[in-house]
Structures are given as structure tokens and as C-alpha cells.
Amino acid sequence: MYTFFSAVQGVLIIVFILALGYYLSKIGWFDRQTSDLFAKLVINVSLPLNMIVNISTTFTKEQLEHSVRGLLIPFLSILLSYMIAYIFASIFKIKKGRKGVFVVIFSLSNTIFVGLPMAQALFGDIATPYALLYYMANTTILWTIGVYSVIRDVNEKEKNVVNWDTVKRIFNPPLLGFIIGVIFVLANISLPKFLFESFRMIGNLTTPLSILYIGIVIHEMGFDKF
Structure with a gap:
């Protein structure tokens, strides 16, 4: 029961911050430019630093080597969802031009702006x-098979799954932050305290900014389109 109430309170934290973002958008404090700024700050600054701090403090070298083997599970689960999505697309006769988008929405998720803050709010840094x-x-x-599926809806002659733009999108700032954190752990590198604490403080902006961003987006969409 304690776990249940802790989970409920975690959800309420998210709802409160999301509602605050919505309200501040409604009274004109936040607008589309604000949401763009929050997105840039999270993706390019706070989240990469958050990754470095979390990897450095969560893992030992041995734990990291063990956890990396667990990558197989999310890859297999997403690919399984992908195959199920194509089956449903056939059953429900999703028309050409929308099938790729349907499959991507069905099998992939917003891991950063929704998934990460929700996971942290519900279960903590663990x-x-x-x-x-x-x-x-x-x-x-997403940036290989997913994009290819969407492009194929429009251009059946498209054959390129991987190109330089795809590589740049995969190795984006958050993932690079993750990789740097992994290198620090494997190489037993410790940042100077002032730098580490600076990274931690800036990284802690990730969850609130992400949830405020969602509140702004919901206001811009309007509940009638939500």
C-alpha cells in the first residue's frame, strides 16, 4: 500500500507541475518561444549533464558492464511492438501514407520529455x-527503421535507411552525455567537485523544465485537439 501511495504522489507531482505550465501559458507568461527555449535547454544542456551525473553516481564499473547487456531487452521489445503494429495496420486497413506514422506511434515512445521525468518522479533516480x-x-x-517507414509512405523508391543525417540524430547531445558518463565510469574518471556539483544543479532542471514544456504544449494544442 505504501508503494501504491508513493506512486500516486509521484503522479500528482507531475500533474501539479504540468498544470502550472498550462496555467502560466494561459495567463501569457509562457508561449511557443518559451517552449522552444525549454526544449533547447533540456536537449542540449541540462539533460546531457544530467546523464553524466546520473551514470557517474548510479553505476560502478561492474554494474555498468552488467547493465549494458540489458540493452537487448528494450531492443527486442520495441522490435516486437513494431511487428505487432504492422499486423494491426493490416487488420485495421490503415491507408497508405499513414501506415508508417501509425507503426512509429504504436511501437516507439517519447522517452525523454515524458518517460524520463515520469520514471524519476515515480521511482526516483534509481x-x-x-x-x-x-x-x-x-x-x-526511431531514427533508422522508424524514419525509413515514414519516408517509404511518401516515397517508395527511398532505399537509404542510414545516412549522415541519421547518424547525427542518433548521436544527439543526450546520448553523447550518456556515452561520456559511461566513459567516465569505465575509465574511473572523477570530475572536480565544483564541476560535478555544477553539472548536478543544471541537470536537476531537466525534469521540471520537461514537464512545464508538456503543459505549454497541451495549452497550445487545446483540449479539443488533445
Whole structure:
């Protein structure tokens, strides 16, 4: 029962911050430019630093080597969902031009702006490594097979699954932060205290900014389109 109430309170934290983002958008404090700024800050600054701090403090070298083997699970689960999505697309006769998008929405998720803050709010920092492992699989599949499926809907002659743009999207700042954190752990590198604490403080902005961003987006969409 304690676990249940802890989970409920975790959800309420998310709902409160999300509602605050919605309200501040409604009264004109936040707008589309604000949401763009939050997204840039999270993706390019706070989240990469959050990754470095979390990997460095969560894992020992031995634990990290063991956890990396767990990457197989998210890859297999996403690919299984992908196959199920194509079966449903056939059953429900999803028309051409929408099948790729349907499959991507069915099998992939928003691991960062929704998944990571939710996991941290519900389960604490212990959930971060598992969310990050899933994020690596999710990002890789999205920017390869996922994008290819959507492009094929429009251009059947498209053959390129991997190109330089795809590689750049896969190795984005959050994933690079994850990789740097892994290197630090494997090489037993410790950051100077002032730098580590700076990374931690900036990284702690990730969850609130992400949830405020969602509140702004919901306000921009309107509940009638939600």
C-alpha cells in the first residue's frame, strides 16, 4: 500500500507541475518561444549533464558492464511492438501514407520529455539507468527503421535507411552525455567537485523544465485537439 501511495504522489507531482505550465501559458507568461527555449535547454544542456551525473553516481564499473547487456531487452521489445503494429495496420486497413506514422506511434515512445521525468518522479533516480537503456534503443530504432517507414509512405523508391543525417540524430547531445558518463565510469574518471556539483544543479532542471514544456504544449494544442 505504501508503494501504491508513493506512486500516486509521484503522479500528482507531475500533474501539479504540468498544470502550472498550462496555467502560466494561459495567463501569457509562457508561449511557443518559451517552449522552444525549454526544449533547447533540456536537449542540449541540462539533460546531457544530467546523464553524466546520473551514470557517474548510479553505476560502478561492474554494474555498468552488467547493465549494458540489458540493452537487448528494450531492443527486442520495441522490435516486437513494431511487428505487432504492422499486423494491426493490416487488420485495421490503415491507408497508405499513414501506415508508417501509425507503426512509429504504436511501437516507439517519447522517452525523454515524458518517460524520463515520469520514471524519476515515480521511482526516483534509481529508475534513470533503465530509462536511459530504453532511450538508447528507442532513439536508434526511431531514427533508422522508424524514419525509413515514414519516408517509404511518401516515397517508395527511398532505399537509404542510414545516412549522415541519421547518424547525427542518433548521436544527439543526450546520448553523447550518456556515452561520456559511461566513459567516465569505465575509465574511473572523477570530475572536480565544483564541476560535478555544477553539472548536478543544471541537470536537476531537466525534469521540471520537461514537464512545464508538456503543459505549454497541451495549452497550445487545446483540449479539443488533445
